[in-house]
Amino acid sequence: MSSQTVKPEISTTPFPASKKIYVKGKIHPVSVAMREISLSGEYKVEGKSVSSVTVYDTSGAYTDPNIEIDIKKGLEPIRKQWILERNDTEELSEVSSKFAQSQQANGTIEPELRFPNEPKPRKATTGKIVTQMHYAKKGIVTPEMEYVAIRENQRYEEWKDLCKQHAGMNWGAALRKGAITPEFVRDEIAKGRAIIPANINHPEAEPMIIGRNFLVKINANIGNSAVRSGIAEEVEKAVWACRWGADTIMDLSTGEHIHQTREWIVRNSPVPVGTVPIYQALEKVDGVAEDLTWEIYRDTLIEQAEQGVDYFTIHAGVLLRYIQLTAKRTTGIVSRGGSILAKWCLSHHQENFLYTHFDEICEILKAYDVGVSLGDGLRPGSLADANDHAQFSELRTLGELTNVAWQHDVQVMIEGPGHIPIHLIKENVEKELEECYEAPFYTLGPLTTDIAPGYDHITSAIGAANIGWYGCAMLCYVTPKEHLGLPNKEDVREGVIAYKIAAHAADLGKGHPGAQFRDNILSQARFKFNWQDQFNLSLDPEKAKDFHEKTLVKRPDEVTHFCSMCGPKFCSMKITQEVRDFANKQAIDEKSALEYGLQKKAKEFKEAGGKIYVTPEEVKK
């Protein structure tokens, strides 16, 4: 159960009955990875046979047995050519950050801690802006945009007719028409309603989009905190989180060799990587918040931007005048970044330097296409503090900063709470959309009660499903260890799956075209007692299979024709099938009776309710 006992190998086993497929682009030479789950049983949707279900795949090359994994080489830089062809960046001869330079020169760092053949960083050529928003505003559909359009649609073209029926109520008009086109993606990015976090120095990442008119995404935090783990174990944490469904990861490491660890993670991460640069900046001043300076922070931004971090959480909205609003709170300031900056502001009696230097921050970000995730440093840490003046004051400032960032063509998302009772969740989304001009919302949970430490993946999955349904674009996961300790691998898996559930529940609620397709086939498999297909289609096939086998089945390949909840006599699905068979027989008997002139029997049957079930042929339709 504990990660300590797990050998730090990289998880590369493909999911059962799954193969990696690559869908080609029509505009650009993109090749979009998806997972195709093949079915052993026969399924039909609207008369069409279904032999496989294609699902969104965040696991990267690790689950493709045709790709050799070597974490010392890193993943293939699939975006490199796209970036080069835009002809607006240059390779730097050396890293720009003084800290990064000193790390390179530092002979005391053990060689095996360094990623071999660190790539040279790229940067926009002078005067150029290289953000996806910049291209979008210019009307350019980038390969990244086409990639995410294909990725969001899954194999939509094939399933268009089947999926249409599932289109729901709250979804955007474009989606109801099944039109997640590259042009729609471009338009959403140009309007600031969606972002593609895609640093030019992280060409290994598979493009993904965060916005409320797309699938709800989830983020998993990883990080070693105070405890030092090996490099392979750090990489495995990222791979493991992506394996179960993390759409982005945030590296919140605070230990030794944080620079080197990050390099390994970025080079091996198939998803965008986010960080909170103030954490590392604080390390550089030995944890004394008052000693932080704009220069140290600026150097940290450049250091991380040139390593390839795709988005930064920046707590620029923690203004001096807001801090007093937290004085009577039950849980004061619970955001780490928020409290660091509050302390800095009070110590210096000055305005938050992230706020006063925000233009300069944007100048840096737009030269690498690092997205800014405007941090909610004053988010509530308890239900008692939910939706209070401090929280909403900061939100207004985040809106102001959103506009500043957009003037620089920097991609923006807005971070949100935290701890919010269920009836106050909707207000958070409404206010965020209004105050922040529909920039994508990215929330932590929210937790809907404070009384269940040890189960906060559940208290927060409830809030996350609701806020996603109302329009939140990305959900930051919470593990069972939240508030109590550091998550191990099992906790990460529990947290990621709980959040995949929340995100999917939200997608279904929003009526995403095709989102229910997987549910429907799994339900058909369940009804047919096709256990293998049921396991294979589930979010966690291993656990589903394990739970089932522990109770009932002796051999793994054994097929049970009743589920273990009820046993053979009571199984309702079995009885329903008998009812169907019986009804079919009745329908046939009725036909025979009519043919042979046995009117009496047919009359009796009709009086008792008429034709109950349809013929086998009709059933199959």
Next chain:
Amino acid sequence: MSSQTVKPEISTTPFPASKKIYVKGKIHPVSVAMREISLSGEYKVEGKSVSSVTVYDTSGAYTDPNIEIDIKKGLEPIRKQWILERNDTEELSEVSSKFAQSQQANGTIEPELRFPNEPKPRKATTGKIVTQMHYAKKGIVTPEMEYVAIRENQRYEEWKDLCKQHAGMNWGAALRKGAITPEFVRDEIAKGRAIIPANINHPEAEPMIIGRNFLVKINANIGNSAVRSGIAEEVEKAVWACRWGADTIMDLSTGEHIHQTREWIVRNSPVPVGTVPIYQALEKVDGVAEDLTWEIYRDTLIEQAEQGVDYFTIHAGVLLRYIQLTAKRTTGIVSRGGSILAKWCLSHHQENFLYTHFDEICEILKAYDVGVSLGDGLRPGSLADANDHAQFSELRTLGELTNVAWQHDVQVMIEGPGHIPIHLIKENVEKELEECYEAPFYTLGPLTTDIAPGYDHITSAIGAANIGWYGCAMLCYVTPKEHLGLPNKEDVREGVIAYKIAAHAADLGKGHPGAQFRDNILSQARFKFNWQDQFNLSLDPEKAKDFHEKTLVKRPDEVTHFCSMCGPKFCSMKITQEVRDFANKQAIDEKSALEYGLQKKAKEFKEAGGKIYVTPEEVKK
């Protein structure tokens, strides 16, 4: 982990830092059990010191060390005197059911399977109705009604002022005034909006109320299914579920000696016990649905009513003409009861005998005060089938039957789905309230996606929190093993806690007066790094403590002044405290400066944002 390895002892350890208290009634000699959690730290709410938090307690006498537990004697019949004093029942000389009589006479049953000294059954004297609804309609406030009024309010009198501020938006007017009085309880029962399941033959149960103007309740299903377990293990299943918070249990056993097992469970259950009598009736006809008869079913109702079952799930709404509506469903009929009756109806070409005999059923129920939980035999078993014509047709019939039952003064609740996407949940509550005249709604989940077998306690906790918030009165739990296998003890605990979270999230959303009190004190404890109080106030103190200790603390009594998520340098709560201390110091410096005429310093301070934090005295308020 597995129940198979757990010694089948009865769990009687009190919760940490908790003692059982008994609050006396003012009208009747009732003594309402609650759990008082004492606090080690200092807490204030609105200037008043708080040294303990009293919580709703479903665990019964098992967690009172002053009460000796002997499952062979059963629990003390606390309601016996109340029942006797109503003088409307009589003790029968022998059990009325033929099956029960034959069981008593059966010499092949091992003596140790029989509960010793089985009590003689009671029944209403001829012409009398002994239901809580009957008394309520007559204007009588019973001891049961006063009991639940006190129980719902907790020690409301003491906390009235403190709690008032937490009263929220959706709660009934009576509750906003803090008036869960015995009279309010009576009125809600008379109107059919709430029920107290309280069979006169289950005097051991502590009264509880199910209705949308009260705390949201949860039910845990227990039952041995095909696998035979020992008697003590069966009793422990019930005790265990109640320990973690089950408000009622349903005994869905289908194995051998079902009659004897039920006796043991009822005699030892501190909460109401529900059953689905058709399951046992089907056993009596060797599992052949077509062979079921009204006589066998009727005898089963009497058998179970005289044992003390508090509510029966009766699938009387599965009408012949509705069955064909399920033919094109993805998952047909998934309710066991529903499918049994569908098969019976089709086989005989007759209307459901539970529907045609519903008046006679009510005649039986009102002689013992067994509540009827009108089963949703046609509930959807997949998202694809949610809110369909079959489901809502049956619901309309359940409304018709509600009226019939109320004419007999039989207490009614309405069962609901199942599998429902998040955006279709609200419609279920609205339709139920309308079609069934506001009878309490009792739902299974609902699961908000089908793709996560192994995690269905989470997929359904999302739905359960929402439906509870919208007005569902009781939530039937789902364990992680749903659809896959039989839950073991650990699964039962996971399921119960997930549902306590959902129910509490709903109570908070509804603005139940005082519901947030526990959250607020726990959050204060969290902010003070008082780990013990944080654990003790949580829904599962054991797990919270265990998770914390595994990561950080060496000795159990060790106190950590930072939480393990961030470590000592980064802990945001620690920094916030430093910010507060700093601000306090500044405030004092300002005072000194003024006193010593150092105007310049004060002016600088004020220009930089004025007085940031209040004095320690003000903070304490």
